[in-house]
Amino acid sequence: MLEKESIKFEKTIIAGVVTQNQNEEKLTEYLDELEFLTFTAGGEVVKRFSQKMERPNPKTFLGTGKIEEINLYIKENDITTIIFDDELTPAQQKNITKILDIKVLDRTNLILDIFAQRAETSYARTQVELAQCQYLLPRLSGMWTHLERQRGGIGMRGPGETEIETDRRIVRDRIALLKEKIKTIDRQMSVQRGNRGAMVRVALVGYTNVGKSTLMNVISKSEVFVENKLFATLDTTVRKVVIKNLPFLLSDTVGFIRKLPTQLIESFKSTLDEVREADLLLHIVDISHPEFEEHIASVNQILQDIKSNNKKTIMVFNKIDAYKPLTIEEDDLITEKTTKHNTLEDWKATWMSNVGESNALFISAVNKENFEEFREKVYEAVREIHISRFPYNKFLYPDYKENLAEEKE
Template sequence: MIEKKKVTSEKAVLIGVVTQHQDESMSNEYLDELEFLTTTAGGKAVKRFTQKLDMPNPKTFIGAGKLDDVRDYMDAHHIETAIFDDELSSSQLRNIEKVLDCKVLDRTNLILDIFARRAQTSYARTQVELAQCQYLLPRLTRLWTHLERQKGGIGMRGPGETEIETDRRIIRDKITLLKKKLTVIDKQMAVQRKNRGKMVRVALVGYTNVGKSTLMNVVSKSNVFAENKLFATLDTTVRKVVIKNIPFLLTDTVGFIRKLPTQLVESFKSTLDEVREADLLLHVVDISHANFEDHIASVNKILDEIKSADKPTIMVFNKIDAYEHETIDSDDLVTEKTKRHYTLQDWEKTWMNKENNCLFISALNKENLEEFRAKVFNEVKKIHITRFPYNNFLYDEYTEDGKTV
């Protein structure tokens, strides 16, 4: 009987900095996210290194002494991968590799790798390939010097500058070709969107891993891939949904993330077009995450960049089943009540109360979904009757408790 080999995760160390623009708590949160990204990519983070600097070292990102500490730890524990929390320049990559003599990745490279693994359709694969080529172009020198070190000796000299320039030209030609291919697909998708007619379009937006695909499956009774990992969904999915007697199109889009590579924002332009052309946004938020307010701000920033921040929006606070808060004893007169002590009811009384369009649900456990359907129905109806006013008398109405009138 043949024994199956156990698949071992690639061990890695994570490296970040604490700067004047990124305090220690923020740096730790980014490293938590980087660890989740590493796990999603199939790796295992075994150690974290951080250093306080006014700004990242332009030559080696962190100081020379700290880089030596990283190298000593990696050598002692036989670790061959170092992952940095920010995008590294080509010179930084080259200098770091000389010291660590191992595989060096940055946050952008890691995200691109996950996207490459998760892309299912030809369109998504083309988008990811374009982003990878744009990321790779200024870093070809690093790759060639890496080959020179690995294959030095008689008959194995480095390819030289001429070979590098040849490879750069090949990459540039490929970028041009991929952009042309995406332009053709963009036109096809624009025609598809136009052919959908006047039907109301609703788009799910939000930070990655907040439960958008799970909500999509529940509402549309479809089978969109959903998993507790970052960027489980890359391909845009559109489903026709009917609540009571009003049909609309519901779109599941790629999740956003802080420090999202600029290459991805550009190459995923058409995915974002689905958001731009939506009539109503469902901004899904993982309220069980300790820093969900930062996630909201990050998503709003990207929505603003793509000129979609002023669209009608329903804030959907998901994962109430996983929400936890710290408690204060009634006889404790010292501890000050902060956000980490807030119950869901407390949160509802904060800025969320001013929004009016807020919902608290659990897509996984199907809690408060009737209230969700009622809110979405009433918002879609407002848009629908402006396009089909002659059908106005046919529509039911939902009251706030979800009952039909």
């Protein structure tokens, strides 16, 4: 195993703005997440910069004085990359690059880069490359000489590495080719989904890094890749699961995130189709994360965007083993805190227990805590859907032949 000292991280600074629509507390949350994204991509955040503005500067995003302050810090501390929390316009990115003379990325570019690192299969790589090309197309002007000078590292993976794509026409042709390739694979995957028959489909959805893949491994006894970084899983994994002789299909989908790039939603359409075609959603939440309520809202918004917000859903609060109680005044739990973790009765006494259509579940996928209740609840939900589809299934109704005879009479 590599020692931390031997891993080469890019020295990076991050920046954001406090506006009328985004207060200082909200910006801090976003920059915390941006720092984790940067770490996932291979960068080390050494400093944060922020500025209060009515609206971002149309030329340089931040004000002139703040840009000068950042430029001085870059020269004094040998910084190689700056990442902005919001998406920059092509003009802003060009102007900032000219002034700072280092790699200038935004949140969208960073997320696309992480996807480029994480893409394992040919299909995932095609999806990511399409999203990158669509993002880069309006930014081609004046950008490639910069890429030529700053080749490699965060934000430079994928289509940005090839000189042949310096021409807009070639990039447009590449986009058209990738779209056709994805259409072909989508048709193949659609056939695969059709061949699964009428089995009940259950999809794990949730914010990135909430433990969906860990849960998938425990339920289905499979070996889906798990890592404590964002977007560890890109490709949808589908496994057949059997609980009490009742089979169903379980799929692990790509994690969601706040400010998810629209290019990714479009290019990962087929992956999201697993969510659209699911009969039951298990919305996994990392209860140990301080902003888990924001995460729930973000996931619900994306589900609404892909028209999947009306599906039957079970809320599953994961990582209860990692939850750190706050003070009594700050916490929402109505029971008094001790140094130990909360009991299941404590969790069930909170407002979280009533989130969603039915009582929520509180589990630890790592420790398999409260797993029997989880399996039972999933079984009951799948059974209900299965009965509506196959009212005379012999596994669910031992006397189904008698019922059928009575109906015929």
